[in-house]
Amino acid sequence: MRPHALAAFACALASTLAAAAPFVPAGDTEVVERLPSRLLLPAERAVQRALRSQRIAQPANLPVAVSAARAALQRARRSGDPRELGEAQAALAPWWPLPDPPPAARLLRAMVLQGQHRFDVALRDLDTLVAAPGIPMDVRAQAALTRTTVLQVTGRWAEAGAACGQLPRLAPALVHHARVCRAELASLRGDPVAAATQLAAVARDTADDTTRRWVNLVRAELAERTGDSSAGALYRTALGADPDVYTQAALADWLLAHDRAADVATLLAGREDADALLLRLAIAWRRAGDPRANTAARTLAERFRAAQVREETTHQREQARFELDVRGDAPAALPLAVANWAVQKEPADALLLVRAAAAAGQPAAAAPVWRFVSATGYRDVRLDAARRQP
Template sequence: LALARRRLELAHQRGDPRLAGQALAALARWQDHATAPAEVLLTRATIQQYLHDFDGALLTLRQLTARADGARLAQAWLTMATILRLQGSYADSDAACRQVAAAGAPLYSTACLAENDGLRGRTAPARQALAGLLADPGLATATAAWLYTSLAELEARDGRDRAADAAFRQALALGADDYTRISYADFLLDQQRPGAALQVLAGQPHSDAVLLRLAIAGTRAAAPGAAAAVNELRERIALSNQRADARLLHGREQAMFALAIDGAAASAVTLARGNLTRQREALDLLLAARAARAAGDRQASAQVRQLQQKMGLHDRRLDALF
């Protein structure tokens, strides 16, 4: 377990899926889900999630939570809720969120449900729920940073840019993780503030996601080192594409690169549409809509709009593209 977790941590830092493969290999001796220790199954599902094997991760988690010892693991339910959310299955995610409370973590259950409410457009109650949690003076710093990030993303989707910026800054002041910095960098790029995005990402390990934002922000700001970041990422993409499933596993990053760096809108549409077959976060739909608009592809644009309506996703940035 220690080896698997360390390899997964390195995979996150370096953006190298081979390290995640090594993490899975470290757990290979436990093939029987019925007898494998609960922590082994939870770690395996987390690795599968990192590798974008979302269906595999859900299968592992469902097998785990069907067991008495697994049903009491709040993290297992929370991970399940997160995966179902990114697949666009908000109602199923809600059900998993409620199980988080039953497993003894009501704060995380409330935040989980609030995030889903915000995605559906129930922004006022979602905002109120997150603010209520943040009002607790005894809240752990890392938990507060996570809640501020969720609030910032809600505000960004609701078109409240000042409120979003303030919440992102609160999260950063608490020592936010890479996810928050990447999400804030995307927000700043949308606000035409590439220099600020570079500052937010300064000193972060060069995972693929971080390097991509550095390349985009650096190119837009004409910053020193931008060309090096672009070339390094281009090499990583070429290496990654030696795997047959790379365009599916990393379709979001490749679509962003094609659109923002190469100006290859048609290619970005293809990559973004492929990505939507696996993950359907707000960013994924937004990327697909932007690519379709840049390419003048009305059919692709209509498909994104239909998917948004089917999911019930509330995002004013997305609405503005149709």
């Protein structure tokens, strides 16, 4: 399944800030960052503590490390907390630097690297897992799914399409995933009607609730790109009882695009712990004239500054949105959006760069997006509307 939430983790600063002097705290008492609390259920917290204790006691025990890393990645997918990626990496520490780690460790390493937006390095591990003999079927299947995601996120759609076609051969259980993958790519490249029909059929055919929610999320994104009003209802269906950060942020963005800031505040109430969701709350509060917008803006600025200190490379999209839609500073947003587009090429990244370029009075800065559109056949009504804005 496409791990959307991993792509939403937070930020490294772009070219305009690259030359700035590194931040050094003046003393031990200076606050570098106020970390958001992790929202864990009691049972989940107990499992986390037990796995951590086992890992500390047996650092070279691969099954324990794999369980700990998987649990951390699942929490990351749900919460959007980048610290969980660090916990997963720590669990894999004995195998992390190895050129040929065990398959399960190599897969989890690739998934952590994907979450860190180190896509080229992740693909090297994933390519090996898909092609090498003797890889366990479950590991090969997850590697193949993750590989298609990375190829799509980085704009390598032709390769992603070929990878989609290989999924059923690698693992017969991936038939539905292959259908969704092909339909989504077809919709991106200008065939939305057939894609929508195929996706609706997959949603009807699958008995698994998690898979159906994922398919409905893909359907919602397609509907939004084509201007179909059913997008909002599909996003709601995709949320489920325990929504991940990506789906909540996607619905919030749809609501913001339809001037429903109050609904965003209701949807995301109490989710200030996740940077991506606090960003949407800040935008909604700013539009509504709510004084909480100022507090949210200060908190986000602190978190982005701390990410710069850590030299993270996963917040460019969020920080560009922050500069553009919270601070209203298009000249600061534009280089961040440009740097983000160089790394990932999802619809949200294209729209962000076009908007930032237009708002900064530098429409030529969005030329990489229009070259991509021309080369791939990508279609999105939001891009067309953004291009027409003065």
